[in-house]
């Protein structure tokens with residue numbers, strides 16, 4: 041994978057954000073008196089998706105990974121939006137705020153991934169050894 045310090049920095053930032061998302065979700069579950077065990081496995085798989093980006097990958101997999109990462113972030117946005125609406129409808133304004141915060145950070149990550157796509161595709165079309 042081509043070294044791209046700013047991309048690696050952005051990905052690391054989102055891994056930290058994702059950890060905070062997990063903490064917020066646990067806090068919300070605590071407010072509702074629910075157990076975080078089932079939520080933990082879902083979040084663990086989301087974390088896995090985020091971390092897969094930062095590992096070394098073969099060139100021909102970069103586009104597929106870029107699409108998959110973008111889809112994952114958009115799915116997270118949709119999940120947090122649904123949770124935010126449900127929380128608002130139930131009068132749980134604090135939980136709605138936490139979900140909105142997570143949603144905004146995932147939206148920002150999805151936007152960033154979208155902006156990277158042209159470069160990822162262009163690099164995948166370059167002959168091996170061009171860098």
Ligand SMILES: [Fe+2]
Pocket residue numbers: 054058113116145146149
């Ligand atoms: Fe995310």
